[in-house]
Amino acid sequence: MPSPVGAPDQTPLVALRGISKRFPGVVANDAIDLALFPGRVHALLGENGAGKSTLVKMLYGLLTPDAGSIAWRGQPVDIASPAMARELGIAMVFQHFSLFESLTVLENIALGMGFDTDAALAARIVEVSMRYGLPLDPARPVHTLSVGARQRIEIVRCLLQEPALLVMDEPTSVLTPQEVDDLFATLERLAGEGMAILYISHKLEEIRRLCQEATILRAGRKVAETDPREESAASLAALMMGGGELERPRIAHIAASKRLLELNGLDLPAADPTDIPLTGISLRAHAGEIIGIAGVAGNGQDELLAVLSGERLVTKGDSIRFHGRAIGRLGVALRRRRGLACVPEERLGHAAVPGMTLAENTLVTARERMGxxxxxxxxxxxARAFATRIIDDFQVACRGPDTLASSLSGGNLQKFIVGREILQKPDVLVISQPTWGVDAGAAVAIHKALRLLAREGSAVVLISQDLDELFLVCDRIGALCAGRLSAFHPRDLLDQQAVGILMGGGQLAAANAGGVLQAQPDADGASGAAS
Known part of the structure; x- marks a missing residue:
């Protein structure tokens, strides 16, 4: 595999040499080399547990290397803290935002940088945000902003420091396709002005589109460098995991058969001021199909899963029908007993109890159906035998059924949770964000398991912010926006821009010459009936 070349006669902005870090029982980083050059977008790839987070934390001063050296502009440095990293010119946008919703844009930026909330800072925010296509109103309260706008605050806060290196950790995980395009335009402009960018993402097509260089880690070691533009997503995944290219599950068109789950004009009022009320929700899920629900976080996904699982009950019991029978007034246990299983987005604390073993966690949802x-x-x-079967069938990396749930990586815990539900053979599985933050191998395993469940006659309702995932495994796709659910459309009639329109509350009309549905003129964003 050829090594990418940034500028052969150029000194790297930052060079990590032989970086190692050990924790009890594990070598997180083993003699890793990494060089980042000005004006280049460099991807850092690897499965969960490959060592990406540990390496970046040492670069940003959150951890100290056990061995190796870091050079900044050719001079050795000891980055002992994030404050020192920022002084050098290193800025980082974390996956999870650190913003106070009750404060304004100006107040959040000032608080994060130790500045005064004065007119001078407000003017700088406007100037920087407009220069890089990141429009912000300094006086706007954060709680009124979209997720994409909140990310702009984090980026502008970094840019006000005038960094030479910008580290982006999973930056598109909560963005619409249009917001992703805007972000990429900004990053390309920053790179064009000479900034080095280290880009961490599980979305391999994004890596191929944006990055000129990629470093791949596996089991704490650097295993390859490559130009991602010359690779396929499958070949990048194979480099991450080892072995040949991964076989991605293929969509099989399944004729609609028995209707298993039906929602008819479901309304759910907000339980508290932070909830999103659901209005006029309609959908139908048939045996043998996977339907996908797209949407930016905070548009009613949690509320929809709660009302489907039975954690929230509705006034009109017949607004939810399962096998033709009204279940809207039935609780969680009765719905599970009848064959309706749900996997929430939050793994620890909701789908699994962190202080319990895997064997004990089987009792959370499978105590009745599995006896x-x-x-x-x-x-x-x-219970131990069932946990062992899950571990074996879904290749969960752990020490056995007596392993504490809290000790598993995110990907392995998610495989266990998904396996626990699928092996109960539910008639309908509702699953939210199934591959959030998991590596390529775990994502492929989960997708294959969902498709196999559908092929065996179950219906799957997949709630996800990852459009690549929805296009990969779903037969029909709709979107949630402000608590309203769009009509569902066959996947083959959609592209990501069309789904982005649905995510924004728009509607789709006739297909274009390429067979893809287009925005409906003067769309009012009303919820459509699902077919």
Whole structure:
């Protein structure tokens, strides 16, 4: 694999040499070299647990290397803290924003930088935000902003420091396609002005589109450097995991058959001021299909899953029908007993109890359908056997059924949770953000399991912010916007821009010459009936 060349006669802006970091029982980084050049967008790739986060934390001063050296502009440095990193010219936009919703844009930026909230700072915010196509109103309260606008605050806060290196951690995980395009335009402009950018993402097509160089880590070691523009997404995934190219699951067109789940004009008022009320929600899920629900975070996804699982009950019981019977007034246990399973977005604390073993966590949802409890008594041997089956079938990396859930990586815990539900053979599985933050290998395993479940006659309702995921596994796709659900459309009649229109509350009309649905003129964003 050829090594990418930034500028052969140019000194790297930052060079990491032989960086190693050990924790009890694991070598997180093993003699890693990484060089970043001005004006280049460099991707850092690897599965969960490959060592990406550890390496970046040492670059930003959050961790100290056990061995190796870091050179900044050719001079050795000891980056002992994030403050020192910022002084050098290193800025980082984290995956999870650190903003106070009750404060304004100006107040959040001032608080993060130690500046006064005065007219001079407000003017600088406007000037920098407009220069880089990141429009912000300094007086706007953060709680009124979209997720994309909140990310702009984090980026502008970094740019006000005039950094030479910008580190982006999973920056597009909560953005619409249009917001992704805007972000990429900004990053390309920054690189064009000479800034070095280190870009961390699980979205391989984004890497191929944006980055000129990529470093791949596997099991704490650097295993390859490449130009991602000359690779396919499958070949990049293979480099991350080892072995040949991954076989991605293919969509099989399944004729609609028995209707298993139906929502008819479902309304759900907000339970508290932070909730999103659901209005006029309609959908139909048939045996043998996967329907996808797109949407930017905070548009009613959590509320929809709660009302489908039975954690929230509706006034009109017949607004939710399962196998033709009204279940809107039934609780979680009764719905599970009938064959309706749900996997929430939050893994630890909602889908699994962190302080319990994997065997004990099978009791959370499978105690009745798998016969793990008899007359109120736990059948420990059967629970351990079921946990072992999940671990084996879904290749969960752990020490066995007595492993604490809190000790698993995000990807392995998600495989266990998904396996726990799928092996119960539910008639309908509702699953939210199934591959959030997991590596390529875990994502492929989860997608294959969902498709196999559908092929065996179940219906799957997939709620995801990842459009690549929805296009990969779903037969029909709709979108949630402000608590309203759009009509569903066959995947083959959509592209990402069309789904972005649905995510923004628009509607789609006739297909263009390429067969893709287009925005409906004067769309009012009303919720459409699902077919």
């Amino acid at each position: 793990l409890v008899t007359q109120g008594l736990r059948r420990a041997a059967r």
